[in-house]
Amino acid sequence: MVQKNSTSTFEGTIGFIGGGNMAKSLVGGLVSKGFHPSSIFVYDPMPEAMHFMADQFGVRVTDGNDKTISNSSIVVLAVKPQLARSVLKEAGSALQEHRPLLISIAAGVQIKDLDLWSGGGLAIVRVMPNTPALIQRGMTALHPNSRVSKEQLEYAERILSAVGKTVRVPAESDLDAVTALSGSGPAYFFFLIEAMEQAAQDMGIDRDTAHMLATETAVGAGLLAAGSSESAAVLRKRVTSPGGVTEAAFQALENAGVKESWVEAIIAGQRRSIDMSKS
Protein backbone atom coordinates (compact mmCIF):
# COMPACT_ATOMS: atom_id res chain seq x y z
CA MET A 1 0.00 0.00 0.00
CA VAL A 2 1.26 3.48 -0.85
CA GLN A 3 0.24 6.55 1.09
CA LYS A 4 0.26 10.03 -0.42
CA ASN A 5 -0.82 13.52 0.46
CA SER A 6 0.12 15.64 -2.53
CA THR A 7 -0.50 19.37 -2.76
CA SER A 8 0.88 19.93 -6.26
CA THR A 9 -1.12 21.77 -8.90
CA PHE A 10 -3.23 19.95 -11.47
CA GLU A 11 -3.59 19.85 -15.22
CA GLY A 12 -6.49 18.58 -17.32
CA THR A 13 -10.21 18.93 -16.80
CA ILE A 14 -12.46 17.26 -14.25
CA GLY A 15 -16.19 16.71 -14.57
CA PHE A 16 -18.55 15.93 -11.73
CA ILE A 17 -21.70 13.88 -12.24
CA GLY A 18 -23.63 15.10 -9.20
CA GLY A 19 -23.01 18.24 -7.15
CA GLY A 20 -23.97 17.02 -3.64
CA ASN A 21 -22.02 16.92 -0.38
CA MET A 22 -19.05 14.88 -1.53
CA ALA A 23 -18.71 16.72 -4.86
CA LYS A 24 -18.80 20.06 -3.01
CA SER A 25 -16.01 18.89 -0.68
CA LEU A 26 -13.89 17.66 -3.58
CA VAL A 27 -14.43 20.77 -5.68
CA GLY A 28 -13.72 23.02 -2.67
CA GLY A 29 -10.56 21.04 -1.91
CA LEU A 30 -9.36 21.12 -5.53
CA VAL A 31 -9.91 24.86 -5.88
CA SER A 32 -8.16 25.56 -2.56
CA LYS A 33 -5.22 23.40 -3.68
CA GLY A 34 -4.73 25.37 -6.89
CA PHE A 35 -6.87 23.61 -9.50
CA HIS A 36 -8.32 26.23 -11.81
CA PRO A 37 -12.13 26.49 -11.40
CA SER A 38 -12.60 26.97 -15.16
CA SER A 39 -11.23 23.42 -15.61
CA ILE A 40 -13.99 21.92 -13.45
CA PHE A 41 -17.39 21.06 -14.91
CA VAL A 42 -20.41 20.06 -12.85
CA TYR A 43 -23.93 18.91 -13.57
CA ASP A 44 -26.61 18.30 -10.94
CA PRO A 45 -30.37 18.37 -11.55
CA MET A 46 -30.84 20.54 -8.43
CA PRO A 47 -30.56 24.23 -9.44
CA GLU A 48 -29.50 25.14 -5.86
CA ALA A 49 -26.52 22.76 -6.09
CA MET A 50 -25.47 24.30 -9.41
CA HIS A 51 -25.80 27.87 -8.10
CA PHE A 52 -23.77 26.97 -5.03
CA MET A 53 -21.00 25.43 -7.14
CA ALA A 54 -20.83 28.41 -9.50
CA ASP A 55 -21.10 31.11 -6.80
CA GLN A 56 -18.89 29.51 -4.17
CA PHE A 57 -16.14 28.07 -6.34
CA GLY A 58 -16.50 29.72 -9.76
CA VAL A 59 -16.62 26.33 -11.54
CA ARG A 60 -18.46 25.78 -14.83
CA VAL A 61 -21.92 24.30 -14.51
CA THR A 62 -23.37 22.50 -17.51
CA ASP A 63 -26.89 21.64 -18.64
CA GLY A 64 -26.34 17.87 -18.56
CA ASN A 65 -23.95 15.03 -17.76
CA ASP A 66 -23.16 14.56 -21.48
CA LYS A 67 -21.82 18.12 -21.66
CA THR A 68 -19.79 17.59 -18.49
CA ILE A 69 -18.31 14.37 -19.89
CA SER A 70 -17.44 15.87 -23.28
CA ASN A 71 -15.40 18.60 -21.52
CA SER A 72 -13.55 16.38 -19.06
CA SER A 73 -10.51 14.10 -19.15
CA ILE A 74 -11.56 12.77 -15.74
CA VAL A 75 -15.15 12.20 -14.67
CA VAL A 76 -16.11 11.75 -11.02
CA LEU A 77 -19.31 9.79 -10.44
CA ALA A 78 -20.72 11.45 -7.30
CA VAL A 79 -24.36 10.36 -7.21
CA LYS A 80 -26.00 8.09 -4.64
CA PRO A 81 -25.14 4.41 -5.25
CA GLN A 82 -28.72 3.49 -6.16
CA LEU A 83 -28.61 6.01 -9.05
CA ALA A 84 -25.26 4.86 -10.46
CA ARG A 85 -26.76 2.34 -12.91
CA SER A 86 -29.34 4.68 -14.50
CA VAL A 87 -26.97 7.66 -14.61
CA LEU A 88 -24.14 5.66 -16.24
CA LYS A 89 -26.47 3.97 -18.72
CA GLU A 90 -27.86 7.35 -19.74
CA ALA A 91 -24.35 8.79 -20.06
CA GLY A 92 -22.99 5.63 -21.73
CA SER A 93 -22.66 6.98 -25.26
CA ALA A 94 -20.89 10.18 -24.12
CA LEU A 95 -18.54 8.10 -21.96
CA GLN A 96 -17.81 5.74 -24.85
CA GLU A 97 -17.23 8.63 -27.25
CA HIS A 98 -14.87 10.62 -24.97
CA ARG A 99 -13.46 7.76 -22.82
CA PRO A 100 -12.40 9.75 -19.74
CA LEU A 101 -10.89 8.19 -16.64
CA LEU A 102 -13.94 7.37 -14.49
CA ILE A 103 -13.55 7.82 -10.73
CA SER A 104 -16.48 6.44 -8.75
CA ILE A 105 -17.10 7.43 -5.16
CA ALA A 106 -20.42 5.52 -5.08
CA ALA A 107 -20.19 3.32 -1.98
CA GLY A 108 -20.48 -0.39 -2.61
CA VAL A 109 -20.81 -0.21 -6.41
CA GLN A 110 -18.38 -2.72 -7.95
CA ILE A 111 -16.04 -1.96 -10.82
CA LYS A 112 -17.55 -4.74 -12.95
CA ASP A 113 -20.97 -3.06 -12.69
CA LEU A 114 -19.55 0.42 -13.36
CA ASP A 115 -17.83 -1.06 -16.42
CA LEU A 116 -20.99 -2.81 -17.64
CA TRP A 117 -23.28 0.19 -17.16
CA SER A 118 -20.87 2.63 -18.80
CA GLY A 119 -20.64 0.48 -21.92
CA GLY A 120 -17.35 -1.33 -21.16
CA GLY A 121 -13.66 -0.75 -21.67
CA LEU A 122 -13.17 2.41 -19.56
CA ALA A 123 -10.31 3.05 -17.15
CA ILE A 124 -12.06 3.08 -13.76
CA VAL A 125 -10.84 3.92 -10.26
CA ARG A 126 -13.20 2.99 -7.46
CA VAL A 127 -12.67 4.99 -4.28
CA MET A 128 -14.06 5.02 -0.76
CA PRO A 129 -13.84 8.41 0.98
CA ASN A 130 -15.28 9.35 4.38
CA THR A 131 -17.16 12.35 5.80
CA PRO A 132 -14.17 14.24 7.26
CA ALA A 133 -13.49 14.99 3.57
CA LEU A 134 -16.03 17.76 4.20
CA ILE A 135 -13.33 19.54 6.25
CA GLN A 136 -10.42 18.30 4.11
CA ARG A 137 -9.42 15.69 6.71
CA GLY A 138 -10.79 12.70 4.82
CA MET A 139 -9.28 9.25 4.43
CA THR A 140 -9.83 7.73 1.01
CA ALA A 141 -8.90 4.29 -0.30
CA LEU A 142 -8.53 3.69 -4.04
CA HIS A 143 -8.53 0.65 -6.28
CA PRO A 144 -8.08 0.83 -10.08
CA ASN A 145 -9.12 -1.61 -12.80
CA SER A 146 -6.48 -3.00 -15.15
CA ARG A 147 -7.05 -0.26 -17.76
CA VAL A 148 -5.89 2.53 -15.45
CA SER A 149 -2.38 3.74 -16.25
CA LYS A 150 0.21 4.67 -13.60
CA GLU A 151 -0.28 8.36 -14.50
CA GLN A 152 -4.07 8.12 -14.28
CA LEU A 153 -3.88 6.47 -10.86
CA GLU A 154 -1.49 9.15 -9.62
CA TYR A 155 -3.83 11.79 -11.00
CA ALA A 156 -6.79 10.19 -9.19
CA GLU A 157 -4.75 10.23 -5.98
CA ARG A 158 -3.96 13.91 -6.44
CA ILE A 159 -7.66 14.68 -6.84
CA LEU A 160 -8.65 12.75 -3.72
CA SER A 161 -5.72 14.11 -1.72
CA ALA A 162 -7.36 17.54 -2.10
CA VAL A 163 -9.66 16.41 0.73
CA GLY A 164 -7.26 14.42 2.90
CA LYS A 165 -5.03 11.37 2.73
CA THR A 166 -5.20 8.50 0.27
CA VAL A 167 -4.19 4.88 0.29
CA ARG A 168 -4.18 2.31 -2.52
CA VAL A 169 -5.60 -1.11 -1.72
CA PRO A 170 -4.39 -4.12 -3.72
CA ALA A 171 -7.77 -5.87 -4.09
CA GLU A 172 -11.19 -4.39 -4.82
CA SER A 173 -12.63 -6.59 -2.05
CA ASP A 174 -10.41 -4.67 0.44
CA LEU A 175 -12.82 -1.77 -0.06
CA ASP A 176 -15.41 -3.70 2.00
CA ALA A 177 -13.01 -3.69 4.95
CA VAL A 178 -12.18 -0.03 4.26
CA THR A 179 -15.90 0.82 4.23
CA ALA A 180 -16.33 -0.79 7.65
CA LEU A 181 -13.15 0.86 8.99
CA SER A 182 -12.66 4.40 7.71
CA GLY A 183 -15.97 4.79 5.82
CA SER A 184 -18.11 4.02 8.88
CA GLY A 185 -15.26 4.94 11.25
CA PRO A 186 -16.29 8.53 11.97
CA ALA A 187 -19.54 7.14 13.43
CA TYR A 188 -17.57 4.93 15.86
CA PHE A 189 -15.72 7.96 17.20
CA PHE A 190 -18.96 9.98 17.40
CA PHE A 191 -20.39 7.09 19.46
CA LEU A 192 -17.45 7.23 21.87
CA ILE A 193 -17.91 11.00 22.14
CA GLU A 194 -21.60 10.40 22.92
CA ALA A 195 -20.65 7.93 25.69
CA MET A 196 -18.07 10.35 27.13
CA GLU A 197 -20.62 13.19 27.08
CA GLN A 198 -23.20 11.01 28.82
CA ALA A 199 -20.69 9.97 31.49
CA ALA A 200 -19.65 13.60 31.99
CA GLN A 201 -23.25 14.66 32.49
CA ASP A 202 -23.90 11.73 34.85
CA MET A 203 -20.94 13.02 36.89
CA GLY A 204 -22.52 16.48 37.08
CA ILE A 205 -20.68 18.30 34.26
CA ASP A 206 -22.86 20.62 32.18
CA ARG A 207 -23.66 19.69 28.56
CA ASP A 208 -21.47 22.30 26.81
CA THR A 209 -18.47 21.58 28.98
CA ALA A 210 -19.03 17.83 28.51
CA HIS A 211 -19.11 18.32 24.73
CA MET A 212 -15.90 20.34 24.75
CA LEU A 213 -14.07 17.91 27.03
CA ALA A 214 -15.08 14.91 24.92
CA THR A 215 -14.55 16.37 21.43
CA GLU A 216 -11.26 18.13 22.16
CA THR A 217 -9.95 14.95 23.79
CA ALA A 218 -10.92 13.02 20.65
CA VAL A 219 -9.20 15.58 18.40
CA GLY A 220 -6.07 15.67 20.58
CA ALA A 221 -5.82 11.87 20.85
CA GLY A 222 -6.34 11.49 17.07
CA LEU A 223 -3.63 14.03 16.25
CA LEU A 224 -1.29 12.49 18.81
CA ALA A 225 -1.78 9.01 17.34
CA ALA A 226 -1.46 10.28 13.75
CA GLY A 227 1.75 12.16 14.50
CA SER A 228 3.44 9.52 16.64
CA SER A 229 5.69 6.67 15.58
CA GLU A 230 4.42 4.68 18.59
CA SER A 231 1.49 2.27 18.31
CA ALA A 232 -1.90 3.19 19.76
CA ALA A 233 -1.36 0.45 22.36
CA VAL A 234 1.88 2.09 23.57
CA LEU A 235 0.27 5.55 23.68
CA ARG A 236 -2.62 4.08 25.68
CA LYS A 237 -0.27 2.39 28.16
CA ARG A 238 1.52 5.70 28.73
CA VAL A 239 -1.75 7.20 29.99
CA THR A 240 -2.41 4.16 32.21
CA SER A 241 -0.57 4.24 35.54
CA PRO A 242 -0.72 1.08 37.67
CA GLY A 243 -3.56 1.33 40.17
CA GLY A 244 -4.70 4.64 38.68
CA VAL A 245 -7.86 6.11 37.18
CA THR A 246 -7.33 5.00 33.56
CA GLU A 247 -6.54 1.46 34.69
CA ALA A 248 -9.79 1.32 36.64
CA ALA A 249 -11.70 2.47 33.56
CA PHE A 250 -9.96 -0.12 31.35
CA GLN A 251 -10.63 -2.87 33.84
CA ALA A 252 -14.34 -2.12 33.48
CA LEU A 253 -14.03 -2.10 29.64
CA GLU A 254 -12.16 -5.41 29.70
CA ASN A 255 -14.73 -7.01 32.02
CA ALA A 256 -17.44 -5.99 29.54
CA GLY A 257 -15.47 -7.36 26.52
CA VAL A 258 -15.61 -3.99 24.79
CA LYS A 259 -12.55 -4.46 22.55
CA GLU A 260 -13.84 -7.81 21.24
CA SER A 261 -17.25 -6.23 20.64
CA TRP A 262 -15.68 -3.42 18.57
CA VAL A 263 -13.72 -5.90 16.48
CA GLU A 264 -16.85 -8.01 15.92
CA ALA A 265 -18.88 -4.92 15.07
CA ILE A 266 -16.41 -3.76 12.41
CA ILE A 267 -16.28 -7.22 10.86
CA ALA A 268 -20.10 -7.25 10.83
CA GLY A 269 -19.90 -3.96 8.90
CA GLN A 270 -17.52 -5.57 6.39
CA ARG A 271 -19.96 -8.49 5.92
CA ARG A 272 -22.79 -6.05 5.27
CA SER A 273 -20.68 -4.17 2.74
CA ILE A 274 -19.94 -7.45 0.91
CA ASP A 275 -23.68 -8.31 0.82
CA MET A 276 -24.60 -4.83 -0.39
CA SER A 277 -21.96 -4.88 -3.16
CA LYS A 278 -23.33 -8.21 -4.40
CA SER A 279 -26.90 -6.96 -4.55
Ligand SMILES: NC(=O)c1ccc[n+]([C@@H]2O[C@H](COP(=O)([O-])OP(=O)(O)OC[C@H]3O[C@@H](n4cnc5c(N)ncnc54)[C@H](OP(=O)(O)O)[C@@H]3O)[C@@H](O)[C@H]2O)c1
Ligand atom coordinates in the same frame (compact mmCIF):
# COMPACT_ATOMS: atom_id res chain seq x y z
N1 LIG B 1 -21.19 11.47 2.22
C1 LIG B 1 -20.28 10.60 2.59
O1 LIG B 1 -19.78 10.56 3.69
C2 LIG B 1 -19.78 9.56 1.63
C3 LIG B 1 -18.71 8.73 2.01
C4 LIG B 1 -18.25 7.80 1.09
C5 LIG B 1 -18.85 7.70 -0.15
N2 LIG B 1 -19.88 8.52 -0.46
C6 LIG B 1 -20.52 8.37 -1.75
O2 LIG B 1 -20.54 9.60 -2.41
C7 LIG B 1 -21.66 9.63 -3.29
C8 LIG B 1 -22.34 10.95 -3.15
O3 LIG B 1 -22.74 11.11 -1.80
P1 LIG B 1 -23.24 12.53 -1.28
O4 LIG B 1 -23.32 12.42 0.19
O5 LIG B 1 -22.47 13.60 -1.92
O6 LIG B 1 -24.74 12.50 -1.89
P2 LIG B 1 -25.67 13.73 -2.25
O7 LIG B 1 -25.37 14.89 -1.39
O8 LIG B 1 -27.07 13.20 -2.32
O9 LIG B 1 -25.18 14.11 -3.74
C9 LIG B 1 -25.58 13.43 -4.88
C10 LIG B 1 -26.08 14.49 -5.87
O10 LIG B 1 -26.29 13.86 -7.13
C11 LIG B 1 -27.42 14.47 -7.70
N3 LIG B 1 -28.00 13.73 -8.81
C12 LIG B 1 -29.09 12.92 -8.82
N4 LIG B 1 -29.31 12.45 -10.05
C13 LIG B 1 -28.34 12.97 -10.85
C14 LIG B 1 -28.04 12.88 -12.24
N5 LIG B 1 -28.80 12.15 -13.06
N6 LIG B 1 -26.99 13.55 -12.71
C15 LIG B 1 -26.21 14.31 -11.89
N7 LIG B 1 -26.45 14.44 -10.58
C16 LIG B 1 -27.50 13.78 -10.06
C17 LIG B 1 -28.35 14.60 -6.53
O11 LIG B 1 -29.41 15.48 -6.83
P3 LIG B 1 -30.84 15.19 -6.10
O12 LIG B 1 -30.63 15.49 -4.66
O13 LIG B 1 -31.77 16.12 -6.82
O14 LIG B 1 -31.16 13.73 -6.32
C18 LIG B 1 -27.41 15.13 -5.46
O15 LIG B 1 -27.31 16.53 -5.49
C19 LIG B 1 -22.55 8.45 -2.90
O16 LIG B 1 -22.49 7.46 -3.89
C20 LIG B 1 -21.97 7.95 -1.62
O17 LIG B 1 -22.04 6.53 -1.53
C21 LIG B 1 -20.36 9.46 0.39
